[in-house]
Amino acid sequence: MSDRIFGGIGLILALFYGWQAAIIQESFLTDTVGPKMFPFIIAAMMGLSSVYFLLKPDPEPHWPRAGRLAEIGLAALVLAAYAELLPVAGFLISTAIAAAYLTWRLGSGLIESLIIGVGTSVGIYVIFRLVLGLSLARGPFGF
Amino acid sequence: MELLSSLADGFAVALTWQNIGLALLGCFLGTIMGALPGLGPSNGVAILIPLAFTLGLGATPSLILLTSVYYGAMYGGRISSILLNIPGDEPAMMTCLDGYPMAQQGRAGEALALSGVASFVGAFFATWGLVFLAPQLVKVALLFGPAEYFALFALAFATLGGISSTNQAKSAFAAALGLGLAMIGVDTQTGVPRFTFGEVHLYDGIDFLVAIVGLFALSEVFIFLEHRGTDRDISDKPRMKIGKIIPSWKLIRYCTPTMLRTTGLGFLAGVLPGAGASLGSFISYSMEKRLVDRKGTFGKGDPRGVAAPEAGNNAAAGGALVPMLALGVPGSGTTAVLLAVLLALNITPGPLLFSQNPDVVWGLIAALFIGNIMLLAMNIPMVGLFTRVLMVPPRILMPIVAMVSFVGIYGISGSSFDLLVMVGFGVMGWVLRKLDVPLVPVILGTLLGNEMEVNFRRAVNISNGDYWTLVGSPLAITLWAIAIAGFVLPILVGGVIRKRMRMPKDNEGAVTD
Incomplete structure (x- = not known):
């Protein structure tokens, strides 16, 4: 269950990150790639691994009381x-x-x-x- | 011959009173940190970086201090393995297997002395390996363009989880988290702020030192709070009698072939991405067991079972410095932290380091030789002193660790904001460790994130927006292939190795190399 919750939070984080990347104000002087592309890749990587935790969670860790x-x-x-x-x-x-x-x-x-x-x-x-x-x-x- | 003259120059740099003093201090502190369960090489070095930085030490002296700590911790880990059957740090795990039985037989002193010698042999030859191999690797690295560098960074992340990683998705998540954190702040190429939410403190980005100290040192304090009064509390373990601590020549001669073989193996494990010192000591032990254990004495206090993992892990520690220095891409936790030292001092690691800052590189290597001899001298006659350090209970030690971490970070920036961020990282580190998410990729991500993005953008810009350039050369394709293999292989064969390594192990994977 912990991993599922973690995956859920990770997915929200990835979406939030992607959204924040999308609203980056680009300046008029920009390179061909721009400041958004790399953050998008990161958000995708984070999102994909989070989906994996949702689908295949590890055994429950030992949480303290x-x-x-x-x-x-x-x-x-x-x-x-x-x-x-x-x-x-x-x-x-x-x-x-x-x-x-x-x-x-x-x-x-x-x-x-x-x-x-x-x-x-x-x-x-x-x-x-x-x-x-x-x-x-x-x-x-x-x- | 050119190498040897560079090395001689290095000795000229290293042999000043200040540097020798720092090496001595580093070796001493490192041995203590390695010996204390709960403080390993990576968090030991992490706590000291901000201090070295605020003290205004130059590049070479800081590196000498911190790598001496690194080597020292590798020596120190064995002390608590042998005396308490608790590895002082993860690479010393295998030393428990034969070290503790030897101690139970009243041969603790012999085991300590022998493992000290084995550590020396491993580290000494590995440092020679570093001298010869690193410049060769530099020649290859000089062929790298931005696309190849981007692939190399990807390779570092893909293999960092290592062959024994439990869940590759978690390593990937950790890497993304670290890279994501690195993006915070003003974009270096176009000057626009990213992910700052209008907070001025974030415009400079998150200082990676804050992240490192929080994730490694503070999270350890929380782990101790969690385990207070349980069986992982070491304060009430029985003490061992040490016995004589001078190793007999006979014993050393008996173990020499073992030490030499495992040194080679450990060095290789250190150089290869994704292996590191823990795996180095593990394969060293397993190979020796296969090769020489005819009477089934391994695991029951065989001296060779003490020598093998110790030579292996110290050789691996030296080997791990090869990619860190030559490529600027660390292959293990502690070398990632050492990379942070270079970056904090505004030195660009990588192949150019050898041509632009030869004094730093060769001074460091010379200091490693000096440190090694100091460590041997310290660890045999003075081992009794270090065993006494083990008596300091964590309830006193951990607050000191926490407070010193605060002192270091406050010394750099003098802002409460950074301290709050560090506490935040401490809590995050604790949660991630509970969830079995490795912390090293997070650190590496915050360290290398910007550099990785710069290379990515540069490569694509050069080819006018064609993303295929990232796999456009044979060298880049090779690197990508290794990266993919390094990521997929643990999924296929990791289970077997993990099961074997699991035997004496702490659950949180706390103190990595």
């Missing part, structure tokens, strides 16, 4: 929030929070997670900012 799925979704959200937080709160604080969250979800104890989070953040800061001189995100406090 709903709880674990939520876990992965939440981790992705935390990482996205981290990306947004970086320029606002600075590297040290946001990284400590994100790393603590990840290690907690991967099975560290609560207190231990906080220590690992801060340790990871400070460790990366020392190696990459102080030793190697890379520019990391600066927050209101300058770190």
Whole structure:
């Protein structure tokens, strides 16, 4: 079933891609092939393979239970929030929070997670900012 | 002789303190990354590219650092195969078969030392192979026009799934996805925006480094979250006693014929498109088993069963660099990632690389020789240190991997938008891996997409819109024929090979070479 759903999504994606390719605004200066042809070929390839998944799906993969799925979704959200937080709160604080969250979800104890989070953040800061001189995100406090 | 003088020039480039230091660092990090299950050569190199880039390293030093990581990871994979019976990366899968039984018999140190020597033999001779074969291939490649290049790219995609691929339609889908992503941004030839939906951030296209780090490194974090507390959690496996780690001459002599034979075989597997290091170690092991296993000791801790796959996979790693350097078309995951390094540094890979940037090519090759000797030195006396690294539990390691990935990408662009795109790729990578869709064609598509389109359009433009020009020369037809054969063959014979390779294997095909 998963493969069928995947094939369906792939087919929609291919059609959408083809449609987006068709509405590309061509400039008056164009070569004989133009900017649309290659995307059309790609859309066709994607569509054909999607049809294949619809017709001949592989055996069902082993999906995690709903709880674990939520876990992965939440981790992705935390990482996205981290990306947004970086320029606002600075590297040290946001990284400590994100790393603590990840290690907690991967099975560290609560207190231990906080220590690992801060340790990871400070460790990366020392190696990459102080030793190697890379520019990391600066927050209101300058770190 | 000309080759040898080029090589000597290469040594002159490589033998600076900075480059030697980088090679040492790369070998060390690579061995650790190879040894840790969950971090293989491709994601190890992927995490480090943005860093090398933001540190402002030049082309040769960056390549030296990253290929040392590549070679190092090939060495390191065996450590966890032998001690934990879990391959540290996919090519080290076959080493489990005899390595772990040897460790159980209390001969772990011997197995580690022998496999270290075998890795050295494989990698050393393969690097010589690279020296001699790559310039020959360059001569052929200089005959290529745009139509032939287009066919060559198609060949790379068609064979990338490899002989052991499960579902060719999924490889095709992955390739289309990657190529499709590459099209995003302003068209290089006519200047019109494509698939940007008016979003200014997308006008430059999607940075392939963002895609690579997201797909390889972040998706690994999600896989670990998924498997926490299950039997794939290695944190609570029993530790092995190592024993003595100096290999006896007798043992090495006993295994020498095996090592030499499998080096040749592995190198070939590496050069050929669609084979790669995993298949190299697999055929090496199977061939040796056929040839020398008269008493049925293979699989029960035969030292030759440790030497064969290790020499094979390290030779294949060297072999895989041949098409990457000479043609600009990688045949495996990690070489695809290495290609990204070249592209990120604005160096056009392919035959012209040898004439335009000989310092880069020969400096790199010389660094490989140096790195190899360092790796041998590191891997025999210091193997105890690396086994201690295996004790770092994933719950600490994986957050570090994630955070370092963010640091690298943020260092390049300094924009949150790219980080969000990277998280998106991480999730996509996880879903694709669950669905058994290979990630390497996606990467290769984003890397080569524009180049492939340029050649396609150039070929057709030259012939005034005649599409038949794409199959207009014998060379192009040959390339297309190989491409089609490479795509169809796995469907016909793949099942048999897959069944045999399946024995010790992780399901997600996580850490490819």
